[in-house]
Amino acid sequence: MNTFASRLLAWFDVHGRHDLPWQHPRSAYRVWVSEIMLQQTRAETVIPYFLAFMARFPDVRALADAPADEVLHLWSGLGYYARARNLHRAARLVMEVHGGELPAYRHVLEALPGIGRSTAAAIAAQAFGQAEAILDGNVRRVLARHAGIEGWPGSPAVQRRLWSVAEERIPGLRMADYTQAMMDLGATVCTRRRPDCHRCPVAADCVALAGDRVADLPAPRPGRALPVRTRWAGVVSAPEGIYLERRLASGIWGGLYSLPEREEAGELRDWILSRWPGARQTEPPVERIGHVFSHYRLDLRILRFALPSAACGIMEGEQAIWYNSRLPMRVGLPAPIERFLIEHGNSE
Ligand code: SF4
Known part of the structure; x- marks a missing residue:
């Protein structure tokens, strides 16, 4: 032996x-x-x-x-x-x-x-x-x-x-x-x-x-450098809560409620100001939400807007809610978005 x-x-x-x-x-x-x-x-x-x-x-x-x-x-x-x-x-x-x-x-x-x-x-x-x-x-x-x-x-x-x-x-x-x-x-x-x-x-x-x-030893799995994808998301706050819309059923976070997102900051700002003409952009430094998916890293940059009230509401047929992190509803939210809303959410 x-x-x-x-x-x-x-x-x-x-x-x-x-x-x-x-x-x-x-x-x-x-x-x-x-x-x-x-x-x-x-x-x-x-x-x-x-x-x-x-x-x-x-x-x-x-x-x-x-x-x-x-x-x-x-x-x-x-x-x-x-x-x-x-x-x-x-x-x-x-x-x-x-x-x-x-x-x-x-x-x-x-x-x-x-x-x-x-x-x-x-x-x-x-x-x-x-x-x-x-x-x-x-x-x-x-x-x-x-x-x-x-x-x-x-x-x-x-x-x-x-x-x-x-x-x-x-x-x-x-x-x-x-x-x-x-x-x-x-x-x-x-x-x-x-x-x-x-x-x-x-x-x-x-x-x-x-x-x-x-x-x-043993050596860890070699890291793969994942590509970074930058997107812009809007936190639109009214006294009633933060605007969240339902994502398309297909794709990342499919069917969950999340912040409205666009590829470019300007595109996002234009959409929010045309949707809620009374919105006022608030100016904290740009906040970020990072998340790693299997094939890329998401770098989600936040722009904040304030509304005097949510009276301008949610349009008919729109799948959206006003989300209050102090009174959360039973809807599905992506975990990083929910964390962000609980930590930094209803600031207005
Ligand atoms: S076999 Fe493992 S426990 Fe034993 S001496 Fe080597 S490293 Fe230490």
Whole structure:
């Protein structure tokens, strides 16, 4: 056995987690359900869901026979519901294609819905003792640091390197314990923030620790420089509230109520003054609302106008309201606009 694995296993025997419900008994079905629940989710959160799920669906047949709604109901609150739908579909396939027995081999497991390479390896190693390496988020972090692997782990080249390092280190024996030990080391010692290197069983040859690179590895996803889109919005205040209009159903913030917006300041000013000839522009320095969308940054610049009263009102057929942030209505507002109105809103 390589020394990485032997040190890790010795540490696991003393400090690892040995009382997780899916370890007792460690059937293939229980390991499978736990692995799916543990994707993107911490063990402490998963435990009550796992126990309730097992009470209702104690085996793969019970799960396969259940209506989809009931499976989703027991998943409620765990999030990422595609996991539950795939688990249910996979249970039906296990009944139909595999005679009710979960396959023991990674490649066969990977053909089932919702089971990727690392999950398949975790099931094969923990339930069947197969010599398979896993590479979940915790393990990626441990290996990137311990082997000093630079680059963002989401990139194909770094992924390949991590898989090969993960495979080099598996012991071949005690695979269930080794797999759990890797997960435990990442979850309890080599944590994302503040890893506890003093307690780490493999610190002696950790490349990141030796090179003072622990805080830098694994490398974050490279930032994309998003384009900035500048727009102008009008805060038209009357004693009754601030004018908000409903946005078109399609596009950003579709169907929500928001400030009137235009591409140019002059265009916005002209529209407001023709709509409310009594409006007076007030002159604080231009305020801004910033918001990041997936494909651009919005730089929304604010012009303020005051009206003596809202009597000039809202035209017939216009989808608009006078919004008072002290008496908010039950309408949908974009979060950054609502925040702005609560903080700086009814100033007139
Ligand atoms: S020494 Fe620190 S950084 Fe290196 S593997 Fe251990 S906990 Fe992680």
